Amino acid sequence: MSVQVTLDRVDKAFTNRRTGERQQIFRDFSFTLAPHELVAVVGSSGTGKTTLMHLMAGLERPDAGRVATGGGVQPRLGMVFQQPRLLDWTSVDTNVRLAARAAGVDPAEVPRILAAVGLTEYAQAYPSVLSGGQRQRVAVARAFVVQPELVLLDEPFSALDELTARRLRLLLQELWLREPRTGLLVTHNALEAAFLADRVLVLGGRPAEVVREYRIDRPRPRTPEDPELFDIHRQIVAALA
Known part of the structure; x- marks a missing residue:
């Protein structure tokens, strides 16, 4: 049970209600989320991480370009937010x-x-x-x-203490192993991204672009203490800096 999602040369901008200034979030941005792939997106605040998620969820429409899914219909969504709601x-x-x-x-x-x-x-x-x-x-x-068919995770564990967040990351990994999905994780936690994802994208700039991409080839189940994940974590933090 999975789906592919493709952003093809997408433009997206918003108008600042206070200043009237047009803010270009994406320009000619392309990205593919493959079936059964979990991709983590990291970046500083305001780089377009949540906008990317909203485009994939169908909550926002691109100004230009297209967001395409397998079969041409909106996939069934599961969403987890920072607050449980x-x-x-x-x-x-x-x-x-x-x-x-x-x-x-x-x-x-x-x-x-x-x-x-x-x-x-x-x-x-x-x-x-x-x-x-x-x-x-x-x-x-x-x-x-x-x-x-598509799971979107918007900083799902950021409001929790680290020990609780660690337990829930392990739980999420277990659920993914039982039945792999297609998923996008937005997070500020570089180690969380390395532990959970198949790929990690670092967004930067305005309009946003992928400034670094890391493919995580560690087999699952993974352990948070894996030294290779810590090495990837350090690389991600350096890219963010």
Whole structure:
């Protein structure tokens, strides 16, 4: 269950509402996300990482060029944001069940995905009583229960302490190993990018361009302590600097 996404010579600009200045985010930008590939995008704030994700999700349209997907239809999306964006007035089970129902997925999948993210015993709990890491596990479950063809992850672990974020990176790797998807990860964490991704793109400039690309050839499952990942991490940080 996967899809290819291609940005072909895309232009995208926004007008600053305060100054009226036209800000060119992308010009003649091309990029292909291959089936079953997880690509991480890193770069300083304002380089277009989130705009790239919104273009791929169909939330923004290019001013020129095209965003193409296999089959010519918008793929089924699973999205995980920096904040979980849960419905605090209903249970964990219902939060995930509503996502499944909206996607036309059999709600019988809900117990399986809750088990996969380690939340079976919290199925009837309300999000307000969960820790930050548990809430983000619910967000991951909601993204994966829809059986997505494309998974978009917008700094999903940046609001968590490092130990909790590490656990969730390992969980995400486990979910990917069980059923590979096509995915785009936006992150400021170079080690997270190296650990999770098949490729890491460093965006820079305005309009944005890919200033460095790293292919991560380490086999999965990976360990966060792998010295080769630390070496790639150092290279990415140097490129960002």
